[in-house]
Amino acid sequence: MRLLNRIGLALGLLAASAMVHAGPALDGIQEKQATNWHAIIMFCLFVALTMGITYWAASRTKSTADFYTAGGGITGFQNGLAIAGDYMSAATLLGLSAMVYGQGYDGYIYMLAFFAGWPIILFLMAERLRNLGRFTFSDITAYRLDQGKVRTMAAISSLTVVCFYLLAQMVGAGQLIKLLFGLEYKIAIFVVGLLMMVYVIFGGMVATTWVQIIKACMLLVGGTLVMVLAMSKFGFSYHNLVQQATAVHKLGPKLMYPGSLLADPVTAISLGLGLMFGTAGLPHILMRFFTVTNAKEARKSVLYASGFVSYFFNVIFLMGLCGILIVGQNASFFEGGTIGGKLIGGGNMVAMHLAKAVGGNMLLGFLAAVAFATILAVVSGLALAGASAISHDLYARVIKKGQASEATEIKVSKIATICLGFVAIVLGILFEKQNIAFMVGLAFGVAAAANFPVLILSMYWKGLTTRGALWGGYGGLVSAVLFVLFSKSVWVDVIGNKAALFPYTQPALFAMPIAFLLAFIFSKLDGSDRAKAEIEAFEDQYVRAQTGFGAATATKH
Amino acid sequence: MSSEMYEHMRANPKFQKLVAKRGRFAWSLAFIVLGMFYGFVLLVAFKPALLGRPIYAGSMLTIGVAFELFMFIFFWVLTAVYVRKANGEYDELTADLIKDAWKENK
Numbered sequence: 179m180r181l182l183n184r185i186g187l188a189l190g191l192l193a194a195s196a197m198v199h200a201g202p203a204l205d206g207i208q209e210k211q212a213t214n215w216h217a218i219i220m221f222c223l224f225v226a227l228t229m230g231i232t233y234w235a236a237s238r239t240k241s242t243a244d245f246y247t248a249g250g251g252i253t254g255f256q257n258g259l260a261i262a263g264d265y266m267s268a269a270t271l272l273g274l275s276a277m278v279y280g281q282g283y284d285g286y287i288y289m290l291a292f293f294a295g296w297p298i299i300l301f302l303m304a305e306r307l308r309n310l311g312r313f314t315f316s317d318i319t320a321y322r323l324d325q326g327k328v329r330t331m332a333a334i335s336s337l338t339v340v341c342f343y344l345l346a347q348m349v350g351a352g353q354l355i356k357l358l359f360g361l362e363y364k365i366a367i368f369v370v371g372l373l374m375m376v377y378v379i380f381g382g383m384v385a386t387t388w389v390q391i392i393k394a395c396m397l398l399v400g401g402t403l404v405m406v407l408a409m410s411k412f413g414f415s416y417h418n419l420v421q422q423a424t425a426v427h428k429l430g431p432k433l434m435y436p437g438s439l440l441a442d443p444v445t446a447i448s449l450g451l452g453l454m455f456g457t458a459g460l461p462h463i464l465m466r467f468f469t470v471t472n473a474k475e476a477r478k479s480v481l482y483a484s485g486f487v488s489y490f491f492n493v494i495f496l497m498g499l500c501g502i503l504i505v506g507q508n509a510s511f512f513e514g515g516t517i518g519g520k521l522i523g524g525g526n527m528v529a530m531h532l533a534k535a536v537g538g539n540m541l542l543g544f545l546a547a548v549a550f551a552t553i554l555a556v557v558s559g560l561a562l563a564g565a566s567a568i569s570h571d572l573y574a575r576v577i578k579k580g581q582a583s584e585a586t587e588i589k590v591s592k593i594a595t596i597c598l599g600f601v602a603i604v605l606g607i608l609f610e611k612q613n614i615a616f617m618v619g620l621a622f623g624v625a626a627a628a629n630f631p632v633l634i635l636s637m638y639w640k641g642l643t644t645r646g647a648l649w650g651g652y653g654g655l656v657s658a659v660l661f662v663l664f665s666k667s668v669w670v671d672v673i674g675n676k677a678a679l680f681p682y683t684q685p686a687l688f689a690m691p692i693a694f695l696l697a698f699i700f701s702k703l704d705g706s707d708r709a710k711a712e713i714e715a716f717e718d719q720y721v722r723a724q725t726g727f728g729a730a731t732a733t734k735h
Numbered sequence: 736m737s738s739e740m741y742e743h744m745r746a747n748p749k750f751q752k753l754v755a756k757r758g759r760f761a762w763s764l765a766f767i768v769l770g771m772f773y774g775f776v777l778l779v780a781f782k783p784a785l786l787g788r789p790i791y792a793g794s795m796l797t798i799g800v801a802f803e804l805f806m807f808i809f810f811w812v813l814t815a816v817y818v819r820k821a822n823g824e825y826d827e828l829t830a831d832l833i834k835d836a837w838k839e840n841k
Binding site: 283286287290291293294296297298300301302305416417419420421424431432434435436437442443444446447450454473474477478480481484485488491492717718721722724725726727728 | 737738740741744745750753754757761762764765768769772773775776777779780781783784786787794795796797799800803804806807808810811813814815817818821822826829832833836
């Protein structure tokens with residue numbers, strides 16, 4: 179098995195590097211993009227480094243605990259960086275800087291909504307998550323409920339969230355690599371999908387975590403550098419920057435007003451709910467809480483992660499504002515050289531153009547490599563979360579009822595990773611034209627409505643029964659997906675109908691109450707003996723949640 | 736075995752004390768964050784013009800940006816406060832509780 183792993187890894191490495199090297203050769207397709215060797219070299223260095231780590235991680239990944247949670251031996255600081263890495267995805271860097279560039283203050287509101295979930299996760303969830311969970315968050319929801327049914331439900335909703343989020347990442351990847359390497363969008367998507375599979379299949383959580391940590395550091399350094407260089411053009415004065423930006427922006431003074439994007443109150447509130455509680459329902463983020471040694475380290479992870487995230491969001495806000503002047507007023511960044519036209523490489527490329535404008539090809543290369551690394555790291559985390567839902571929840575616990583051997587469980591998760599990789603590739607190609615920050619918003623809406631309500635009720639409400647959890651979980655999932663499907667972004671923009679059936683783009687405000695209400699009603703109506711036993715079992719679960727006694731411990735190597 | 740330990744812990748008044756103290760502290764902090772954040776969202780939804788106003792005449796810094804920046808910092812400070820207290824005081828109480836339960840279990 180180990181030898182096979184090694185051979186497979188070597189093949190993966192070869193294939194990946196071949197595809198990367200194929201980039202420049204195909205450059206003639208887009209004549210406007212000169213090959214950026216800085217970017218290519220830096221990206222290849224990153225791939226080489228992470229492949230080295232993956233090779234090292236492969237030798238340390240033997241048990242299921244190693245594969246899913248890196249043996250539970252990650253420290254709070256490392257995990258904090260990795261969580262920040264998971265959270266600061268390509269959508270945050272590219273999508274949010276583009277949003278500030280286009281809509282100004284609205285982008286900043288978006289960022290606060292992304293951030294505000296973190297303190298809540300710490301206060302109400304982090305220690306309980308660590309004390310009750312082992313590999314996936316369904317370990318918690320299914321703790322005292324029917325293993326088979328509840329896990330199936332949790333796995334399905336996890337996979338839905340993972341697919342939505344993967345989609346956003348893949349689209350970002352495609353656009354970025356198209357701009358940088360002059361590669362076809364489709365080929366770019368294949369490269370990302372393939373590299374992701376190599377990381378996850380061979381390195382499991384150990385490799386995924388280290389890829390996240392390295393990339394989070396690169397992102398923090400790269401973003402800060404671009405921001406500082408850009409701000410130096412305005413004498414480091416926020417006053418100067420905003421004065422000039424509002425003078426040239428098409429929104430004028432309205433640039434610093436909320437409104438153009440969050441046009442109506444319902445959308446604003448729904449978005450706020452979705453982003454805040456969605457964070458607390460993202461399977462790949464929740465999974466990170468099981469990689470640390472104990473609740474103490476879990477709390478520290480949130481402290482570090484939220485510090486990095488909040489710092490970086492403010493950096494992005496400044497980057498976006500600087501972009502309005504430095505990128506938005508420079509004809510060479512627009513197709514055909516007309517200011518105000520279409521940005522070269524698409525609307526999400528503001529951060530990249532800004533890097534080039536303030537730091538030349540070297541900085542563009544670095545930031546581009548970082549952004550690409552970001553996408554790879556986040557899709558790996560997502561794929562791992564999705565694969566563990568399939569292998570740990572569905573295969574090992576539901577189908578094999580806990581009787582699967584570790585070796586087969588790991589094998590199933592590797593196969594699942596390959597399948598997810600291909601799903602991501604296909605969806606990435608299908609959704610090429612959508613704004614990526616917006617799609618992450620959709621993933622959050624589903625996470626908030628499908629995962630969060632059942633998870634929080636299972637930890638806090640004694641009265642939750644299997645029947646209630648199933649109705650709440652499926653109800654939230656189905657309603658969130660339908661709301662998204664019938665909204666403008668899919669019903670009109672993708673399917674091509676004339677008018678949306680659901681007038682709002684954000685599902686959380688409607689889908690979350692449905693989930694909570696269904697969980698409550700059907701738990702209350704459940705008078706079966708099993709329900710009584712489940713309610714009684716809450717007492718022991720509660721003591722474990724509070725004290726951490728009996729919680730899964732780190733495995734030693 | 737585990738179940739007996741849980742039984743001992745539940746019966747220990749220290750457990751009630753831990754749960755009550757930590758719970759109250761965590762929920763108060765959560766309410767501060769939720770209150771400020773959703774108050775802000777309501778402002779965005781119903782009073783957008785107010786957020787666009789400068790903090791003083793002639794300033795380019797608007798009320799909205801200033802308030803948001805404050806929340807970014809303040810929320811993080813709250814997480815630091817909680818981690819400090821939970822990893823210190825509350826964890827000592829927890830360790831104490833588990834020790835008691837082991838003794839009773841002998």
